[in-house]
Amino acid sequence: MKKLMVRLIVSAVFFASAFMINNSQIKLIMYAISYVIAGGDVVKRALDNIKEGEVFDENFLMSLASIGAFLIGEAPEGVAVMLFYQLGEMFQSYAVGQSRKSISNLMDIRPDYANLLRDGEIVTLSPEEVQIGDIIQIKAGEKIPLDSIVTEGNSMLDTSALTGESLPREVTVGSELLSGCINMSGLLYAKVTRPYNESTVNKILELVENASSRKSKSEKFITKFARYYTPTVVAIAALLAFIPPLVIKDATFSEWIYRSLAFLVVSCPCALVISVPLSFFGGIGGASKNGILVKGGNFLEAMAKTETVVFDKTGTLTKGVFKVQKIHSVKDDPRELLKLAAYAENYSNHPISLSLKEAYKEEIDSHKISDVEEIPGHGISALVENVRVLAGNDKLMEMFGIPYDKETSGGTVVHVAADGQYAGYILIADQTKEDAAQAVRALKDQNIKDIVMLTGDSESAGITTAKELGINKVYARLLPADKVEKVEELISQKSGKSVLMFAGDGINDAPVLARADVGVAMGGLGSDAAIEAADVVIMTDEPSKIPAAIKISKNTIKIAYQNIIFAISVKVLILILSTFGLTSLWAAVFADVGVAFIAVLNAMRALTYKPLPLS
DSSP: HHHHHHHHHHHHHHHHEHHHHHHHHHHHHHHHHHHHHHHHHHHHHHHHHTTTTTTSSHHHHHHHHHHHHHHHOHHHHHHHHHHHHHHHHHHHHHHHHHHHHHHHHHHHOOOOOOOEEETTEEEEEGGGGGTTTEEEEETOOOBBOOOOEEEEEOOEEOOHHHHHOSSSSOOOOOOEEEETTOOOOOOOEEOOOSSSSSSHHHHHHHHHHHHSSSHHHHHHHHHHHHHHHHHHHHHHHHHHHHHHHHHHTTTTHHHHHHHHHHHHHOOOOHHHHHHHHHHHHHHHHHHHHHEEEEEEEHHHHTTTTTTEEEEIIIIIIIEEEEEEEEEEESSSSSHHHHHHHHHHHOOOSSSHHHHOOOOOOOHOGGGGGGEEEEETTTTEEEETTEEEEEOHHHHHHHHTOOOOOOSSSSEEEEEETTTTEEEEEEEEEEEEEETTHHHHHHHHTTTOOOOEEEEESSSSHHHHHHHHOOOEEEEEEHHHHHHHHHHHHHHSSSSSTTEEEEESSSSSGGHHHHSSSSEETTTTOHHHHHHHHEEEEOOOOOOOOTHHHHHHHHHHHHHHHHHHHHHHHHHHHHHHHHTTOOOOHHHHHHHHHHHHHHHHOOOOHHHHHOOOOOO
16 A cells, blocks of 8 residues: 555646646657556556456556557556546545454464473473363463363453453453453463364354354345446447547547546446445444344345344343252251251252252261262252252152142242151242343334344243243244244344344254344353354344344445445436536546545445444
8 A cells, every 4th residue: 555655746747747748749658657657557457457348447447548548649548547546446445444454453362382391391382283171371461262160269351352341340260261361460270171163252253253154135235236227327428439429529539528527537436345244244344333243235234124023031031050049948947957968969950949948058077978860851850868859840859759849930949858858949040131121122212123132041930031032922932943933033023124133152052043034142251152053143142232243234235225326326417517518527526536535435434433332
């Protein structure tokens, strides 16, 4: 770009000098030198493209118009055509470069090295050479090279490159580290959980690098438009140059060739060819800045047509962390009831069992537990200090003929019996995410027609969560295949051009994410399968990013359409004026460059757009 700028300055000096010279031959030579310096490469590209069979592009149009101006004795305007065209190209290159730079800066998360702890020594290696289970050292200020779990130390992490969130996150022993984040303070040692090619940072880089290959319908329209538009205007320009002088009395070839040249300059489609893809490129970059990774312009465009949003419950709208919410003891001794349940569930790794042990907090003496029997679909039977304890659902109590209290609150109920006598129940429930209700309200404010929740949980738990969040439609007790079937049913009910979006996080959501018109994965803690199947990845795990993504999509589409309508309208107007000789070649040049300048400036707004925070 610097070289081009120098060339244009030198060309402009020769151009200005030619105006001060009276000798017509020297003047023409000065104009020719100015032209070659400014546009020699454009003419060369046009000739090279012609050799390869690609005749009708902007290089051909500009070369034809400018050389034609020389041939009819309008050398100053021929030079002006090339000077201003190159000036517009330079600005467009700068705009595209700025957009790419913003995204590359955002995605400058690729780690250069990893500090491997080997035999008590620190060895610096490429991240690709580190294996699962290896211990790595991360010093303050270094990027986390691989997904891992902290084994020693505590620190604050800068996660902004992945999530778009500026607030640092605290990590201690047992905390998960995602590659690409920056260790801000303390020294950390961590155990590697994934190889580099499966790491978060590598997947993000692949998503961003591949995004530009998936074009939106608007981008495809512009590509097709330019393909047919350019040869059409060249044919019209040829007819304009030669037909009127043959059929109109007193019409001259020089006059109509001049008009046809102005027609060619204005018809250059570069404003559309550059600004519309730049709008989508900027939209993808702007979404990335907000912690939303969109896998292509086609998905960004599709989100703007969303009318139905379907949520998975656990891990998407809720935290997926089960906690004891209520303990109801028949003997008014909740602590003893919790102890019996925690001891009975001690050998189970089920989330419900883990939540009971977490609530109990005290260390469990496994010597006091014996004769443990798991009854599939019902619960557990165990001897705890020689007391026969039953802990499970309604079916377990019914199996052993033990009368029990009905609990209809949302959540999972664990009934407990001791030596055949009902002891009480413990209510365990998932917690909704802090911004889940805000996300639902924001979707309603955006006139999303249907908001639906699917869950494999019980009907009471599903209804409770849905009511809490303001969701009217909920389908519970669904297996993965049932979710696909339900989404297909909802797709069949929507209007033709509208889009159904599904948001999920677990491996069991992957088939539904792939089936939906737009699949959104909660990427921060979501499964690899879900991220792979999705079209959009929310790096922060926040449901509120979904309405934000739709807003970014609609804003990008608006900008792209503004550019299409503005560029075509102005060009059609100037083309008509050029046909009737009401504009000069100078005006045509300014109109073409001006339209491109304004369109590119408008397109760059997509990169800096920030959706308003949720109320």
